[in-house]
Amino acid sequence: MATSHESLTLQLQQQERLHHLLSSLLNRFLTTEIADFKKRVDQSLAELGHYFAVDRVYVFDYDFTNQVCHNTFEWCAEGITAEMDNLQDVPIDVLPEWVNTHVAGETMYIPRVVDLPEGSAVRAILEPQAIQSLLAVPMMQGKSCQGFVGFDSVVSERTYTEYEQQALQDFSNALLGAVERHRIEAGREEAQRVLAEREKELIDYQEGLVRTLLRLSALRNNETGNHIERVQDLSTLFATILYDHHHPEVSPLFIEGIRLAAPLHDIGKISVPDAILLKANQLSDQEWVFMRDHVRVGGEVLKDLQTQFPQNYFIQMAYHIALYHHERWDGTGYNQGLKGEDIPLAARIVTIIDVYDALRTVRPYKPAYTHEDAILAMRDMEGAFDPTLFELFLVHQEEIAIMFDQTFKAH
Template identity: 35%
Template sequence: MMQAAYFVLLMISISYVFFLLSRFQKHISVYYILMTVAVVIVNLGYVQIAGAKTEEAVLLGNQVYCLAYPFLLLFTIQAIADLCKTRIPAAVRVLCICICLNIFLGASSAGRVDWYYRSVEMVIRDGYTFLQREYGPLHLLSPIYIVLTLGCELIIVANALRKKKHVSYFVSVGSLCLLILCSATFVGERMVGLKVELLPIAYTICAGGILLMLNRVVTYDVKGISREVIEESQEYGFVICDGKFRLSGADEQAKHWFPELNKLKIDYRIQDFSTDFLLQLKKWVLTGDSQNVVYFEREGRILEVCHSVSEMNRRILHCIRIRDDTPQQQYLKLVERYNEELGAQVKEKTARLVEVQNDIIVSMASIVENRDNNTGGHIRRTSDVVRVFVEHLLATDDSSALTREMGERIIKAAPLHDFGKIAVPDSILNKPGKFVSEEYEIMKLHAQKGAEIVARILQNSDDLQFKNIAVNVAHYHHEKWNGTGYPCGLVQEEIPLEARIMALADVFDALVSNRVYKGQFSFDKAFGIIEESFGSHFDPSLCTAFLQCRLQIEALYNSNLD
């Protein structure tokens, strides 16, 4: 009867092993398999004992049992330590292994040496065979070992919970309960003196509990699950070779995208580097660069090929990961095209806003000019002269300080040079004759006032350089090279370049236009006056360039723009 019961337990424990290997083969620690196998061996020992007819057969069954049960406890604490992400000290592991071997050797010497068993006797009662033992001094190792393993288990679980690691409370406490069950059964049998061995039942229950816990354990193995997902996915391919160009392996997906891999033999040095992929592989191995990514096009697909270097068993391995990156690349191209279209629209809108801004500036300057009956069309003419002059300077590089961007801003700022006249009284601005000294002093204030007004108008402008240039044009266009100008009396290059350019255009238009205090001068006389003012009123180098623009400037005035 008991033999049949133990045989049933043996079959159940064997089914556990097969279930483990088939269900959890990719996501299970070896310690769990060893634990379950140890339960099988324990049950096998009890089946042997229960069915034995001779004392030698009973002793053999006892040896089988003693081989398994101490290691069963060791595998248990190893597995739980693994779950709790804790490493058992090497000294403790060595001590446990020594105790296990001593228990096994002591039990194996039963009938020959009285260290573990003083005496053993086969007893058959009610058709049930068991071994009646009288324990020797070495048997003290068994309770010591049980206390040691139980203590290790308590420390492991307590330490994991105290540090609040990412450890399953269910698994840790469940494993502890199973260990306590086995230990309590072992101690209880010896204290009560039962003739029927209950340990096989406890061990089988323990194995069943392990299976229940494994249903959760596998979900915690993030690396293992990720690895399996990648392996089963058709998105990735892998190639591995060593530093001597010897192929270690390539999966089917890699061989599909790069058929040249089918011709290579494992562990043989690659000789033929005739394809772009193998040439890239050679480059990676020679340079040792890691985490490099290149792209290949195969069968209308874009493949991302990533290289990394790792070390295994003191051997440098080059790992190539291949991924079909076509959807991502298509998305990036779509985004790039969208950004280009959006950029073009933004550029167009910005240009339109700049055009509107320029129109507003010219319109405001024209409104100011309309108050002055003496200078009709002055704003438009001087702006055109500045444009011709700046373009000539840029084309001939006569002014190294002038850039294309700065030139465009000067042209844009030119209409604002007389903006300060808005603050001059009409009685002075429209006087039909020359100013007296007091009136002239008031008139000169238009430069300072213009700078202040332009600064306020452009205070929120995003283009700070344009703001500065516009303020300088309004403020300093009446300054003279020799320092006799107004409002600040600046000398030579103290005068901003934009103001020196504006001064030439402003004076030239005044010379060739009718004024209440003078008649219209001819071009010859106007250019002659400009030339005579070299080094006094005007910057000499700019004057030379201005005279070179004579034909273009005369063409402007001859086209009746005024």
């Protein structure tokens, strides 16, 4: 009985040590500056490696868009060969069992590599690296797997208790959050420099927009307000996608600009009578003239703000969006008949998002389309959209649909 008690006491002490170590590491992430982040991650992996007496600790990112994964951080014990340089752009389909386990939010735990079947693809990858035991814990962002933290034992085999596995799962998720936070912060450094120069101007602009929106909020029904918020969320998401694809015109400043400016795309509809705006039947030619004139009115409203702040980046973007979001790529839109890249990028983005949201929601003259039907309808709108942007929209349509559903339910 005494031996059992001592064993339990030892186990609790080990758990307390691990808990203290992980808490210390996570607190370090939260207080680390961008310039020191990689160094801190490397130090943390080293401390984990020493604690668990393993030979290699590493972090991988999954890039499901390009179907590859990358080894981004690695620590190796003395005498152990580093593998990070050899593990860049690794095709995901090489190890479907491994990837599927992580996507399901589960840990890949192999106490003895030698016990894997002779024809196992996992064994074929691990044995050339002399790995005897392995633990690979997924980094989860909600239900989405972004990568994993791995622990290799080369010199000898290593087993892990359920408590250790769960603790490392918590650590890997927190590490992902820290990595994402520092990545975003690093990408915003240049934007922050510009924003600092214009801070007062931006505050004035935001306050002006809030006052304008408050004045207009009582003039339209709830669905109009909900449409504005969905266009804001979806335009911001799509701009972020363009940034991730290295679009030359899209920066963190541009993303923030479209987040602020997109909600004002239909501000000119204050001039359209309810009898036209909410009409359930087809509009007459004269009614269409009134409807289409909202882009001119919207441009004039925002031109007044631009006069107050002539150098303001965000007001300029809002002006372009309001005035040009009904232009078409082939030049047959209204009111200016602009064509191709003569239409500002922000307006071309909002054009796609505005049409998608209009199709997905109930309007006085039509029922709500499913996502699939909306995509089919947009594919048939030949010449309406920037083909490069629309192709990227289709590639990321699942993300767009998820964001739409989330925003729709929230409002």
